[in-house]
Amino acid sequence: MARVNTDFIDEVRRSDGFDATACMHCGQCTAICPMGLDLLPRRLFFYVGAGLEDKVIENLETIFSCLLCRLCEENCPRDVHIAEDVRFLRNYINRKVHKLARI
Amino acid sequence: MPLPIAPLLGFLSDNLTKRRSVMPMSSRKTTRWAAGLDIPAGGETVLYTGLMYQIIPALTSSEKTMSLVQDSWVGQLLSFGRTVNRFVNLTSFMPPADRQEQKRYDQYLRNIVQLLRKAGVTEFGYLYGSELYTGALVRDLGVDDAFEQHARKVHKMLDRQGVRRVITVDPHTTDMLRNVYPKLVPGYNLEVKSYLEVLRESEARPKNRLESEAVIHDSCLYARYLDTVEQPRRLLEKAGVTARDPEFSGKMTFCCGGPVESLFPDKAGEIAGRRIKQLAEAGNDVVTMCPICLHNLEKAASGNGVSVRDISELLLQAYGG
Amino acid sequence: MEDRRIGVFICYCGGNISDYVEVEKVRAAVENEPGVVLAKTQMFACSDAAQDEMISDIKEKGLDGIVVASCSPKLHLYTFRAMSLRAGLNPFRYTQSNIREQCSWAHRDGGPFATEKAIRIVRAGIARARLSEPLATMRIETTPKVLVLGAGVAGLMASLTLADIGLPVFLVEKEPEVGGWTCKWGGMFPQGNGSDLVEGLLKKVKQREDITLFTRAEIIERTGSVGDFTAKIRVADGSVVSLEVGAIIVATGFDTYRPAEGEFGYGREGVWTLPEVKEWLAGNEGPLAVDGRPVESVAYIYCVGSRQPKDSELERPNLYCSRYCCSSALHTALQIHERNPEVHQFHLYRDMRSYGKYELLYEEASRKGSMFFRFENDAPPEILAESRRHIVRAKGQLEGDEVLDIPADLVVLVTGMVPRQNDALINVLKLPVGTDGFFNEIHPKLRPVETVMDGVFIVGASQGPKTLAESVASSLAGVSKSAALLKKGYVDLDPYIAMVNAERCVWCGKCLEACPYGAIEKSVLEGKEIASVIPSLCKGGGACVPVCPEDAIELKGYTSEEITAAIDALIEQVAAPVP
Structure with a gap:
């Protein structure tokens, strides 16, 4: 069972960097991704929107595999800044999991 | 085994904060390409290499280290390595870069200087040893604190040097200086153009x-980040080079795999292989305009009958004369 | 009978008929039928030239009846009636025989039978024409006043516009207040406030001398017919007023779906329908709280009571989409966001139908953090209780069978529209009701507000689910149809109505039961009780004819004699079958 964690959503919301709430899960991004990742980015954004922090962290490796090449953004009907959103999640994980805190 | 992402990121960001680059190199190595070109030091307009063309050949050797990390016990020691790295520059213990390669990449920078001069753009300097890496890789990996700190450092340096305009040589540095820094650094006000844009605007005339x-x-x-699609094509067409577009091109171009080189070299190689196949279907003579693309595609192209060249080489043949 | 002078005109329809029917053979086969003095073929009978030719033939040969064998009367009945009139022939002595839709097009696979069948059809037409009598349309003077039932926004708008046109209005509202649902709902999409809207309209209505508003009033009886109705209204004090009007606009609106106890947790505090939430939002200014507990998380469940599956256990599932609810729920989410941007909002939907310009509401809500989860109809979300909150359990969002639990302080059941239960009104006006329970129009595209009851128009959500904007558009359509009817001053009615043979009639009442239009009444003729037909109400449906045990009722233009003659002609052997 996965439970929506609104605290995680709040944390994401507080940043200006994340705009994937506009994602409508059409999958155009995944279809064109050169990495051929079945997770990125549609599913990932769903996890974030639903506040499923554990699921996001579970997919750490996928998050770090993104090329940031933005091919998906050319395909995105909702103009989501997918690469920036992925980068935001990397930063989140670096702080939360990798403990790369402020220096 | 799971990849030790955290220690690696720590390693890179430590390097950036302590040694001003993710892959610290001596300034002797990063500036020797300019030898004999008589580029003035500093000035309001500078050619900014961002160290990209200099670092890439060194990567070849570090990649060997990283591949080793990914697949062996070395990875487990990396967290330990990070601690050590804070005090000792581990990068300096990496196998030295292939001298031949180093020279070849240096030559691209020399090409660019010559191209600019031939196009009548002569009023620019170079920051030599003061020049800093922009921190693009660390930002890409989401280590924002270290990156932001570094960005301010870079800006302070540019400010001290009185730089107002920058001519860049690679897209990563261009993106950082043009798109990313202005959002982070207060008071940032630099005009940033890539040399391809400068050449395109200069009405450079081909000699051959x-x-x-x-x-x-x-x-x-x-x-996709810098809207620079038409410039290289126009420059080539003017020189009588017919530009062939592969299946994915222009706004819909396909990645070379380079961005994940540092963390997932295998995946990077796989993507480069797919890209080479697409390119090969359009022709055998491929040109790139980014040192990372060049490096990755060259590796994937070996044995495929495809030659990959930096666009500066081709442009120099036409506009140099 | 043999002295009839009938002209027959057979159309090629430029090949539509003549490619399959040997038109000249048909002409030859019917030219010697009794009463026929002229039989011709024409390339296009409907063309101006052919009509002119018919007119001169009618005049020169002194024809007293014609048969045009061409297409369906649906296409050219009025064309040839008008032509007859121009030629000085009573238009009801013209008969159309359909040898295109009912013959040539049905026999495109070839074979000689098309021609034979055409001959039979034309002969049947001739047989009917031989018996045709001159009939006259009925002209009714119209009363230039309109009765509007229902003073929601649709009814208010209709009244004001009718008054603008110069038609006095009686506006009748059952409730003590005008404004229907709209005045309860505060903010409504795409903008504006419902109660303000109603207040503005009411103010205008009160300023108009030619609008008489009755509240707490109801129609209890209607007599008369199109252009000339009498309506009895029971008003607030219990007395009954009688109103003469030429048209009636029904704007009685809709009801909102009320979930069954326990349906998606309905009945528990904080599990409310969309209309309840809209009233709640409109009615309190302070911080959003349910049962004293601040609202931090809201879950919406869409399509509650709409688009119910055909095979559900419900007696009469609502198969339709209610049109307004998606957009309204999105707008509600934006209102809540404006009141408190910290609130988390989760939308569980089947299909997002914020169509047209309202798509922008979806866009805005999603950009402002609303999360959208789709569910399949066979796996609807469940609402579980958890201390003082609710858990909305959504399936199908995650891998495998893993479920997603969404904590919510407020669960909004996005309920749709249902037809208003108003059997008395249906009975009084004889309104046709569709299988969905809403009133039925004549033609969904071309006659969207007209009913089979001439002069009675159905507008707004009484006809089917609509947004407020659509409701107003529909009410203005009702206004224009009323004005088109009443501004002319009269209506002409077809003479094809029932007539009672007073000698045979024994007043059994069967015809009264059979008539869906209330056009039969009992009357007394020379001391004998008989049925009589109210000409203005009779639509010539003919339902009364076969039920009469005494054969005492006939339809003008379609008498038993005429129908029998046509059937006899149809079955008569065609002398020389065409090879």
């Missing part, structure tokens, strides 16, 4: 018509 074909591999950053 090449009458050849080239397959263009657009860099993701140039195409």
Whole structure:
């Protein structure tokens, strides 16, 4: 069972960097991704929107595999800044999991 | 085994904060390409290499280290390595870069200087040993604190040097200086153009018509982050080079795999292989305009009958004379 | 009978008929039928030239009846009636025989039978024409006043516009207040406030001398017919007023779906329908709280009571989409966001139908953090209780069978529209009701507000689910149809109505039961009780004819004699079958 964690959503919301709430899960991004990742980015954004922090962290490796090449953004009907959103999640994980805190 | 992402990121960000680059190199190595070109030091307009063309050949050796990390016990020691690295520059213990390669990459920078001069753009200097890496890789990996700190450092340096305009040589540095820094650094006000844009605006005239074909591999950053698609094509066409577009090109260009090189070298190689296949279908003579693309595609192209060249090389043949 | 002078005109329809029917053979086969003095073929009978030719033939040969064998009367009945009139022939002595839709097009696979069948059809037409009598249309003077039932926004708008046109209005509202649902709902999409809207309209209505508003009033009886109705209204004090009007606009609106106890947790505090939430939002200014507990998380469940599956256990599932609810729920989410941007909002939907310009509401809500989860109809979300909150359990969002639990302080059941239960009104006006329970129009595209009851128009959500904007558009359509009817001053009615043979009639009442239009009444003729037909109400449906045990009722233009003659002609052997 996965439970929506609104605290995680709040944390994401507080940043200006994340705009994937506009994602409508059409999958155009995944279809064109050169990495051929079945997770990125549609599913990932769903996890974030639903506040499923554990699921996001579970997919750490996928998050770090993104090329940031933005091919998906050319395909995105909702103009989501997918690469920036992925980068935001990397930063989140670096702080939360990798403990790369402020220096 | 799971990849030790955290220690690696720590390693890179430590390098950036402590040694001003993710892959610290001596300034002797990073500036020797300019030897004999008599580029003035500093000035309001500077050619900014961002150290990209200099670091890439060194990567070849570090990649060997990283591949080792990914697949062996070395990875487990990396967290330990990070601690050590804070005090000792571990990068300096990496196998030295291939001298031949180093020289070849240095030559691209020399090409660019010559191209600019031939196009009548002569009023620019170079920051030599003061020049800093922009921190693009660390930002890409989401280590924002270290990156932001570094960005301010870079800006302070540029400010001290009185730089107002920057001519860049690669898309990553261009993106950082043009798109990313202004959002982070208060008071940042630099005019940033890539040398391809400068050449395109200069009405440079080719001395030789090449009458050849080239397959263009657009860099993701140039195409999608910087809107630089038309410039390289126009420069080539003016020189009599027929630009061939592969299946994915322009705004829809396909990544070379380079961005994940540092963390997932295997995946990077796989993507480069797919890209080479697409390019090969359009022709054998491929040109790139980013050192990362060049490096990755060259590796994937070996044995495929495809030659990959930096666009500066081709442009120099036409506009140099 | 043999002295009839009938002209027959057979159309090629430029090949539509003549490619399959040997038109000249048909002509030859019917030219010697009794009463026929002229039989011709024409390339296009409907063309101006052919009509002119018919007119001169009618005049020169002194024809007293014609048969045009061409297409369906649906296409050219009025064309040839008008032509007859121009030629000085009573238009009801013209008969159309359909040898295109009912013959040539049905026999495109070839074979000689098309021609034979055409001959039979034309002969049947001739047989009917031989018996045709001159009939006259009925002209009714119209009363230039309109009765509007229902003073929601649709009814208010209709009244004001009718008054603008110069038609006095009686506006009748059952409730003590005007404004229907709209005045309860505060903010409504795409903008504006419902109660303000109603207040503005009411103010205008009160300023108009030619609008008489009755509240707490109801129609209890209607007599008369199109252009000339009498309506009895029971008003607030219990007395009955009688109103003469030429048209009636029904704007009685809709009801909102009320979930069954326990349906998606309905009945528990904080599990409310969309209309309840809209009233709640409109009615309190302070911080959003349910049962004293601040609202931090809201879950919406869409399509509650709409688009119910055909095979559900419900007696009469609502198969339709209610049109307004998606957009309204999105707008509600934006209102809540404006009141408190910290609130988390989760939308569980089947299909997002914020169509047209309202798509922007979806866009805005999603950009402002609303999360959208789709569910399949066979796996609807469940609402579980958890201390003082609710858990909305959504399936199908995650891998495998893993469920997603969404904590919510407020669960909004996005309920749709249902037809208002108003059997008395249906009975009084004889309104046709569709299988969905809403009133039925004549033609969904071309006659969207007209009913089979001439002069009675159905507008707004009484006809089917609509947004407020659509409701107003529909009410203005009702206004224009009323004005088109009443501004002319009269209506002409077809003479094809029932007539009672007073000698045979024994007043059994069967015809009264059979008539859906209330056009039969009992009357007394020379001391004998008989049925009589109210000409203005009779639509010539003919339902009364076969039920009469005494054969005492006939339809003008379709008498038993005429129908029998046509059937006899149809079955008569065609002398020389065409090879």
